[in-house]
Amino acid sequence: MTDRYAEHMPPLVPPEDVHEMSRHMLAKCPIVHSDQDHGFWMVNRHEDLVRVMQDWRGFASGNRGVRVPTMPVDQPPMPPIDSNPPLHRKVREIMNPFLTPDALAKFEDGFRSIIAGLIDEFAADGHCDLATQLAKQFPSQITAQFFLCVTDQDELDQLRVWVRRLSYDMLRDDPKVLAVVQNDWTEWCQRLVDKRRAEPIDDIVSALVHTKVEDGRQLSDPEVIGAIQILTLGGFSTTSDATSNIVIRLIEEPGLEQILRDRPDLIPNAIEEIMRLEPPVTARPRRATEDVEIGGHLIRKDERVLCNYLAANVDPAEWDRPEEFIIDRTRNRVMTFGAGPHRCIGSNQARMSLRIMVEELLRRVTNIKFADGQRETRISFNPSAWRAVDSLPITFIPLV
Numbered sequence: 344m345t346d347r348y349a350e351h352m353p354p355l356v357p358p359e360d361v362h363e364m365s366r367h368m369l370a371k372c373p374i375v376h377s378d379q380d381h382g383f384w385m386v387n388r389h390e391d392l393v394r395v396m397q398d399w400r401g402f403a404s405g406n407r408g409v410r411v412p413t414m415p416v417d418q419p420p421m422p423p424i425d426s427n428p429p430l431h432r433k434v435r436e437i438m439n440p441f442l443t444p445d446a447l448a449k450f451e452d453g454f455r456s457i458i459a460g461l462i463d464e465f466a467a468d469g470h471c472d473l474a475t476q477l478a479k480q481f482p483s484q485i486t487a488q489f490f491l492c493v494t495d496q497d498e499l500d501q502l503r504v505w506v507r508r509l510s511y512d513m514l515r516d517d518p519k520v521l522a523v524v525q526n527d528w529t530e531w532c533q534r535l536v537d538k539r540r541a542e543p544i545d546d547i548v549s550a551l552v553h554t555k556v557e558d559g560r561q562l563s564d565p566e567v568i569g570a571i572q573i574l575t576l577g578g579f580s581t582t583s584d585a586t587s588n589i590v591i592r593l594i595e596e597p598g599l600e601q602i603l604r605d606r607p608d609l610i611p612n613a614i615e616e617i618m619r620l621e622p623p624v625t626a627r628p629r630r631a632t633e634d635v636e637i638g639g640h641l642i643r644k645d646e647r648v649l650c651n652y653l654a655a656n657v658d659p660a661e662w663d664r665p666e667e668f669i670i671d672r673t674r675n676r677v678m679t680f681g682a683g684p685h686r687c688i689g690s691n692q693a694r695m696s697l698r699i700m701v702e703e704l705l706r707r708v709t710n711i712k713f714a715d716g717q718r719e720t721r722i723s724f725n726p727s728a729w730r731a732v733d734s735l736p737i738t739f740i741p742l743v
């Protein structure tokens with residue numbers, strides 16, 4: 344069975360319509376086949392998503408032959424996100440110790456100083472473009488400084504350009520130009536790997552280069568480079584969009600700014616609930632490794648399955664009053680960070696930096712509004728990636 348939305352998948356579906364699309368699919372066709380992009384299935388129900396995401400044997404991750412839409416540029420493998428066990432497990436075992444709440448606690452002051460410094464640059468003005476002046480700035484700075492140990496501003500700027508070209512511009516730009524961009528970034532990563540091989544420090548890159556995985560071998564350079572690239576892509580972009588989405592909800596949800604000022608202990612709950620309603624990563628793909636039936640549909644071996652987080656996060660079978668913002672939800676099996684073995688490894692870092700962002704913003708500004716009736720500008724460039732906020736002009740009353 345096909346459906347009018349499945350025939351016009353994002354980016355053809357405008358970003359403003361993805362919520363309506365998800366509502367429609369949940370109600371009318373929770374599992375649906377699209378003939379677009381060589382064909383793929385879209386799975387929308389929470390229960391079905393959990394099943395697909397947890398069953399890594401039946402639904403494999405990957406890049407070539409898995410991504411929806413098919414990428415115009417052949418990106419090198421990026422473990423762990425597009426690998427499967429055993430490599431997947433090995434790479435996560437190396438990364439994990441750097442991303443636990445305990446390991447991150449020592450960076451809290453550093454994160455806070457970066458975020459507060461950026462807000463201080465515009466807080467007295469009474470207005471800013473929140474997306475460009477804050478949301479797109481701190482996640483990349485934090486990832487570069489604390490996880491790649493890159494502090495040079497020119498290098499950070501260059502990394503930002505590469506990430507933007509290989510995510511936002513991926514489906515718009517000339518594939519030949521993008522292939523050069525991919526190659527330049529990979530060469531930069533190779534130089535970083537060579538540096539850490541010669542002089543290891545206490546960071547993720549050195550651990551990826553030097554740790555012997557369980558079969559006694561070290562990761563190959565392409566595997567380490569892929570891991571650096573997915574950490575960079577994950578670290579730079581998703582937290583940016585979550586930041587803008589949080590500020591939009593602070594504007595739109597009556598009384599929320601005051602509630603969080605009075606009860607800062609509710610900030611983490613509020614962030615979770617906002618990310619449920621507006622997940623920055625809207626969908627992720629898998630490939631069936633054998634014939635399988637889901638919800639009465641036969642998905643054949645090697646067919647691709649796109650898991651729609653945005654729909655699963657508002658599935659009425661999972662949540663009461665699914666479209667409402669409820670700050671103290673107790674049952675919250677949110678799909679924003681995925682589920683199963685590929686569940687986001689950076690979720691602790693994202694949550695910590697978003698909490699600090701809200702704390703520092705509310706300390707410095709109040710009465711946040713959209714500027715002159717303007718709204719955010721969104722770009723939806725890839726249904727298996729994320730729905731980005733490109734600009735967000737706001738006004739506020741400075742408290743400093």
Ligand code: HEM
Nearest residue numbers: 423424577578581582585624627680681685687688689693
């Ligand atoms: C609000 C912010 C974030 C959101 C919404 C988000 C979302 C996700 C989702 C949905 C997945 C699962 C992908 C799949 O199952 O195919 C994922 C995986 C991943 N994320 Fe995040 N992410 C965020 C922040 C971060 C950060 C800050 C980092 C870097 C430290 C990061 C690094 C990764 C990596 C490396 C994976 C692959 C994990 C694996 O395959 O085992 N993410 N993320």
